Amino acid sequence: MSMDFDVPLFETMYRRRTRRFPQGGKLLSRRAGLNYNSKEQPIPLSELETAILCFATSGITGVTVEEIRHLLGHLTVIGRTAASPCASLTLHLFFSNDEGVFYYKTDSTDEIIPKKRVRTKTLEDRKEILEDYKKNTTKLKDGRIDIPRDVIGSAFESMVNLPGTTLFIPIADTTREYINLLFTGLAQFRWQLWDEVKNQPAGVGKWIDDGFLNGNRMTITQYESMLPWLCNLEAGMAMQNLSLAATAMGLGSFMMHTIDLPTVMRSLNMHFEQLEREPFPQATVNPVGIDGILEGYCPPYRTVEEAVEEIAAKKWGSEGIYGKKGYDLPKPKIYESIVEITKSYCSYVYETYGRIPKYHDAMFIPILAQIHHLDTGFYEKFFPEYLDEMDKAHMSTWHSERTK
Numbered sequence: 001m002s003m004d005f006d007v008p009l010f011e012t013m014y015r016r017r018t019r020r021f022p023q024g025g026k027l028l029s030r031r032a033g034l035n036y037n038s039k040e041q042p043i044p045l046s047e048l049e050t051a052i053l054c055f056a057t058s059g060i061t062g063v064t065v066e067e068i069r070h071l072l073g074h075l076t077v078i079g080r081t082a083a084s085p086c087a088s089l090t091l092h093l094f095f096s097n098d099e100g101v102f103y104y105k106t107d108s109t110d111e112i113i114p115k116k117r118v119r120t121k122t123l124e125d126r127k128e129i130l131e132d133y134k135k136n137t138t139k140l141k142d143g144r145i146d147i148p149r150d151v152i153g154s155a156f157e158s159m160v161n162l163p164g165t166t167l168f169i170p171i172a173d174t175t176r177e178y179i180n181l182l183f184t185g186l187a188q189f190r191w192q193l194w195d196e197v198k199n200q201p202a203g204v205g206k207w208i209d210d211g212f213l214n215g216n217r218m219t220i221t222q223y224e225s226m227l228p229w230l231c232n233l234e235a236g237m238a239m240q241n242l243s244l245a246a247t248a249m250g251l252g253s254f255m256m257h258t259i260d261l262p263t264v265m266r267s268l269n270m271h272f273e274q275l276e277r278e279p280f281p282q283a284t285v286n287p288v289g290i291d292g293i294l295e296g297y298c299p300p301y302r303t304v305e306e307a308v309e310e311i312a313a314k315k316w317g318s319e320g321i322y323g324k325k326g327y328d329l330p331k332p333k334i335y336e337s338i339v340e341i342t343k344s345y346c347s348y349v350y351e352t353y354g355r356i357p358k359y360h361d362a363m364f365i366p367i368l369a370q371i372h373h374l375d376t377g378f379y380e381k382f383f384p385e386y387l388d389e390m391d392k393a394h395m396s397t398w399h400s401e402r403t404k
Contacts, residue, residue, distance in 0.1 A: 003048075003052075003123070003126035003127060003129060003130070004123050004126070007248040007390075009244075012244050012247050012248045013244065015247050015388065016243060016244060016247045017247075017386050018243075018253065018254055018255065019252040019253065019254070019374060019379070019386060020156060020159050020252065020254045020370075021036070021038075021159060021252065021374065021375050021378045021379070022038070022042065022159060022162060022164065022165050022252060022370075022372035022373060022374070022375060023038055023040040023041065023042040023043060023164055023372065023373045023374070023375050024038050024040065024041065024042035024162050024163055024164055024375075025038045025158065025159045025162060025375055025378070026038065026158040026159070027158065027159070027378075028158060034382060036378050036381070036382070038375045038377070038378065039375075039377055040375050040376075040377065042162065042163045042164025042165070042372075042373070043164055043373050043395070043399065043402065044097055044098050044099075044163075044164045044165075044166070045097065045166050045251075045371065045372075045373070046398065046399065047130075047133070048130060048398075049249065049251070049398060050095070050097070050133070050166060051129055051130045051132075051133035051134075052129060052245060052249070053166075053168070053242060053245055053246065053249075053371055054093060054095070054104045054133055054137070055081065055129045055132065055133070056081055056241045056242055056244070056245035057081065057082065057093050057104075057168065057170070057238045057239070057241055057242045057245075058080050058081065058082060058089075058091055058092075058093045058104065058106050058238055059080060059081050059106060059120075059129060059132060060078055060079065060080055060106050060119060060132065061079050061080060061081055061118070061119055061120050062079045062114075062116070062117050062118040062119045062120070063077045063078075063079055063113065063114055063116075063117040063118075064076075064077045064078065064079045064087050065079075066327075072183075072184050072187060072188060073086075073315065073321070073322065074086050074087035074088075074321065075087055075088040075089075075176060075177075075180045075311065075314055075315065075321075076088070076089060076107065076314070076321065077112075077113055077114070077321050077326075078106070078107060080106060081238070081241055082234060082237040082238035082240075082241055083233075083234065083237055084234050085177055085181075085230045085233070085234065086177065086180055086181070086184065088176050088177040088180055089106070089107045089176075090172050090173050090174065090176065090177050090230070090231045090234050091170050091171070091172055091173075091231070091234045091235050091238055092105070092107075092170070092171045092172075092173060092294055093106075093168065093169075093170055093171075093238075094140075094168075094169040094170075094171060094268060095166055095167060095168045095169060096144050096145035096161070096166070096167045096169070097144065097165070097166040097167075098143075098144055098163055098164065099139075099142070100139050100140070100141055100142045100143055100144075101139070101140045101141050101143075101144075101145050101268065102137050102138065102139050102140060103137070103138045103140060103293055103294070104133070104136055104137050105136045105137075105138060106132070106136055112319060112320070112321055112323075112325050112326045113321065113325075113326050113327065138293070140268070140269075140293065144161065144163075144167075145161065145167060145169075145264075145267050145268070146267055147160075147161055147259070147263065147264060147267055148263065151259060151260035151263045151264075152258075152259050153256070153258030153259060155258070156254075156256065156258075159254070159370075160254075160256070160259075160370060161370070162372075164372060164373065165370050165371070165372040166370065166371050166372065167368065167369075167370050168239075168242060168368065168369040168370070168371065169264065169268070169365060169368060170235045170238060170239065170365065170366060170367065170368075170369075171265075171268075171294065171363055171364070171365055172228075172231035172232070172234070172235055172363065172364055172365070172366050173231075173289075173294065173296060173297075173362070173363050174227040174228065174231055174357060174360065174361070174362055174363065174364075175288075175296040175297035175298045175307065175356075175362050175363075176297050176311060177227060177230060177231070178224075178227055178297070178346075178356070178357060179297060179307060179308055179311040179342060179346065180311055180315075181226065181227070181230075182223075182341075182342045182345065182346075183311070183312075183315070183338055183339075183342060185218070185223075186213070186338050186341055186342065187332070187334060187338050189215045189216065189218075190212065190213050190214050190215035191213065191215050191216065191217075191218035191223075192204070192208050192213045192214075192215060192216065192217045192218065193213070193218055193220070193223070193341075193345050194217045194218065194219045194220070195219070195220055195348075195352070196219040196220060196221055197220075197280075198352075202220055202345055202348050202349065203344040203345045203347060203348025203349075204341055204344055204345055204348075207337070207341055212337060212341075213341070220349060220358050220359070221359060224357045224358060224359045224360050225359075227357060227360060228360050228364070231364075231366065232366050235366035235367060236366070236367075239255060239366075239367055239369055242369055242371070243255065243369070246371045249394070249398070250374075250390045250391040250392075250393065250394035250397070250398075251371050251372065251373060251374065251394065252370075252371065252372045252373065252374040253369065253370070253371055254369065254370040254371075254372075255367055255368070255369050256367070256368050256369070256370070257367050257368070259368060261364070261365045261368075262287070264365060264368070265287050265363075265365060268290060269290055269291070270287045270289070270290055270363070271287070271288055271289055271290065271291055271300075272285035272286065272287050272288070273285060273286050273288050273299070273300060273355070274286065274354075274355075275354035275355065276354060277351075277352060277353055277354035280352070280353050280354070282353070282354055282355055284361075286355045286361055286362055287361050287362060287363045287364065288300070288301065288362045288363065289301055289362070289363065294363070296362045296363060297310065297311060298350070298356050298362055299350065299356075304343065304346045304347045304350050304356065305343050305347065307346070308339060308342050308343045308346060309339075309343075312339050316331050316335060373394070373395070374387070374391055374394070376391065376392060379391075
């Protein structure tokens with residue numbers, strides 16, 4: 001199968017349905033007489049199918065439009081298939097199949113400001129989808145991710161993470177945007193950052209006293225409530241793209257949340273941190289990163305000051321998008337003050353409460369998705385309305401070598 005296939009968007013939206021039953025699946029439910037054991041041998045997704053699905057989720061399409069080239073601007077110039085707040089790229093895509101566990105990394109480019117603004121305009125450009133997949137995908141370990149069956153919701157335990165299926169695991173990293181959003185909010189709204197527990201400024205008292213921070217009071221709770229919301233938006237758009245791509249290709253897609261997600265993170269070797277700060281013990285540990293793979297902009301991977309300086313450098317440093325090698329724009333007069341305030345606030349939160357963010361996890365899994373080849377026998381028997389000619393022709397179209 002080549003990259004030149006096209007399916008109209010609206011036709012795909014009309015057809016999109018969650019279709020959970022894979023080749024090799026089993027349904028034990030007696031509800032509506034749906035007991036069924038698959039008679040088909042599971043066939044894994046091909047490299048091309050996987051590459052297209054990864055691209056649909058978080059593939060690089062070009063350079064952001066960048067109408068806002070100043071302190072309130074983006075953190076990167078990378079445009080992906082799903083929108084990202086401030087182009088911070090909070091979503092990191094992992095996946096697992098029969099071959100192993102992989103990380104599809106799409107936040108690096110050869111140039112700070114790539115010369116080619118649009119990467120996938122022509123049919124010829126589409127070859128970069130497979131090239132990106134081969135270049136950006138890192139294998140973390142052999143074999144399917146080990147998720148104990150008893151942590152998967154009983155309603156669909158017999159259909160998840162089976163041979164032949166591919167489990168997509170988006171991880172949201174709040175730490176980059178935690179810092180970047182502070183730059184934006186402080187510059188535009190001059191928030192008076194406030195500790196609602198101690199009822200005092202959250203490390204920014206001197207800037208409130210001298211009148212620099214003269215905006216509305218912003219509590220730690222209020223500020224941190226924005227981060228999961230923004231990250232969930234990005235993950236939701238990416239997962240919708242994944243679902244639509246699977247539908248267009250004649251594959252089954254299955255979004256799920258009723259799995260013990262900390263267990264999934266531990267299966268990816270996520271590092272959890274817990275520091276006690278009396279009199280404020282933390283009820284839960286904080287997932288902060290995967291050593292050497294995805295390391296949060298927070299301790300223990302970086303000191304708070306180092307994290308803030310790194311984010312600032314991505315914007316206005318010599319290698320930053322607004323620095324000498326990027327758009328080469330003058331720094332705003334308030335730049336240094338904003339960086340110093342951000343450092344002071346983040347240090348206050350971490351030193352006082354032993355974690356950053358205080359109320360939410362540094363990293364979390366918003367949702368999981370499984371993509372698989374449909375058991376057409378199951379759908380022909382129970383739900384023929386949700387099986388069309390494209391689905392029936394999938395194997396001959398995409399896996400012609402198996403149907404000869």
